[in-house]
Amino acid sequence: MTRRLTIEQYVKGIRLQDKFVLSRAITLIESDLTSDNLLASQLIELLLPHTGKAIRVGVTGVPGVGKSTFIEAFGKLITEIGKKLAVLAIDPTSQRTRGSIMGDKTRMDELGRDKLAFIRPSPAGSSLGGVSRKTRETMLLCEAAGYEVILIETVGVGQSETAVHSMVDFFLLLMLAGAGDELQGIKKGIMEMADAVAINKADEDNEKKAHLAKVEYQSALHLFPPNENHWYSEVLTCSALKKTGLKEIWNLINDYQALTKSNGWFYKKRQAQNKAWMHEVIKAQLESQFYNNPQVKKILKEKEYKVENNEIHAVNAAMELLSIKI
Ligand SMILES: Nc1nc2c(ncn2[C@@H]2O[C@H](COP(=O)(O)OP(=O)(O)OP(=O)(O)O)[C@@H](O)[C@H]2O)c(=O)[nH]1
Ligand SMILES: [Mg+2]
Numbered sequence: 001m002t003r004r005l006t007i008e009q010y011v012k013g014i015r016l017q018d019k020f021v022l023s024r025a026i027t028l029i030e031s032d033l034t035s036d037n038l039l040a041s042q043l044i045e046l047l048l049p050h051t052g053k054a055i056r057v058g059v060t061g062v063p064g065v066g067k068s069t070f071i072e073a074f075g076k077l078i079t080e081i082g083k084k085l086a087v088l089a090i091d092p093t094s095q096r097t098r099g100s101i102m103g104d105k106t107r108m109d110e111l112g113r114d115k116l117a118f119i120r121p122s123p124a125g126s127s128l129g130g131v132s133r134k135t136r137e138t139m140l141l142c143e144a145a146g147y148e149v150i151l152i153e154t155v156g157v158g159q160s161e162t163a164v165h166s167m168v169d170f171f172l173l174l175m176l177a178g179a180g181d182e183l184q185g186i187k188k189g190i191m192e193m194a195d196a197v198a199i200n201k202a203d204e205d206n207e208k209k210a211h212l213a214k215v216e217y218q219s220a221l222h223l224f225p226p227n228e229n230h231w232y233s234e235v236l237t238c239s240a241l242k243k244t245g246l247k248e249i250w251n252l253i254n255d256y257q258a259l260t261k262s263n264g265w266f267y268k269k270r271q272a273q274n275k276a277w278m279h280e281v282i283k284a285q286l287e288s289q290f291y292n293n294p295q296v297k298k299i300l301k302e303k304e305y306k307v308e309n310n311e312i313h314a315v316n317a318a319m320e321l322l323s324i325k326i
């Protein structure tokens with residue numbers, strides 16, 4: 001087997017919805033080799049006209065809230081209505097904690113065997129910016145391969161949900177009832193980003209508590225200023241384990257899509273996301289060029305030392321370094 005396919009082979013395979021070629025193209029995107037990056041960018045450019053048709057949904061929530069279980073059950077519901085589904089997982093904590101991605105593999109067993117589904121975890125260990133860049137590109141490849149729904153799982157503990165929010169159409173926050181009332185470490189900002197909140201594990205003894213939490217969160221959400229898109233974030237309850245309340249979430253996503261497509265917000269948001277993405281790449285590129293410049297490398301330590309010891313003003317040191325031609 002050759003290490004890389006030709007660009008034509010990638011394009012053809014993806015357009016023919018070949019999962020094997022799609023996987024290999026994603027591996028190309030995830031590669032850190034400059035030559036691979038070049039090929040990956042050309043590939044995306046060629047496939048761009050075939051992207052953008054999926055509904056992109058982000059799913060976040062604290063570890064253990066049930067994201068993977070939810071995605072497996074919700075995913076089955078989507079494929080049962082005949083839609084092709086791609087699941088991408090961003091987990092910046094997987095290296096440090098208990099390797100949720102390995103766990104996901106076992107928990108998404110059924111979905112993994114589903115012909116209409118494609119599951120791809122993000123590589124562990126990449127920097128956050130890298131993960132989000134690669135996830136975006138992976139999402140575009142999946143769209144070009146005909147996937148109609150993209151679910152992106154991310155752990156709600158840090159910046160990763162902001163990154164995911166910047167690449168999806170609909171952002172779903174999973175929460176638990178009564179697990180330490182003060183929003184379980186979920187920052188207010190994340191709640192504000194959510195287009196819907198689902199109280200998961202609304203089953204057995206927990207059902208009543210979940211309904212109470214729903215009312216509580218609904219009133220908390222009402223304190224936020226109304227959205228520009230005229231969408232009112234909803235709170236629902238569900239059980240990923242018992243597979244209840246899932247259809248309602250799917251219906252809600254469809255309602256959201258219908259509303260925001262009719263008022264134009266859907267397209268405006270995607271335009272803004274693309275523009276922000278470009279600026280993100282520019283900033284990342286400038287920063288990397290700057291810090292990798294041999295002259296900068298040579299004098300950076302010395303400047304740091306002088307700034308630490310108040311020998312030079314931090315701003316002047318920065319300006320001096322920035323005056324080096326990169
Ligand atoms: N009772 C009940 N348990 C659930 C439900 N959903 C998930 N669980 C359980 O909660 C535990 C954690 O579920 P996961 O799906 O792994 O949670 P996660 O949010 O993906 O966790 P991380 O990937 O580690 O962040 C598992 O033991 C699940 O079986 C639910 O709706 N009801
Ligand atoms: Mg998980």
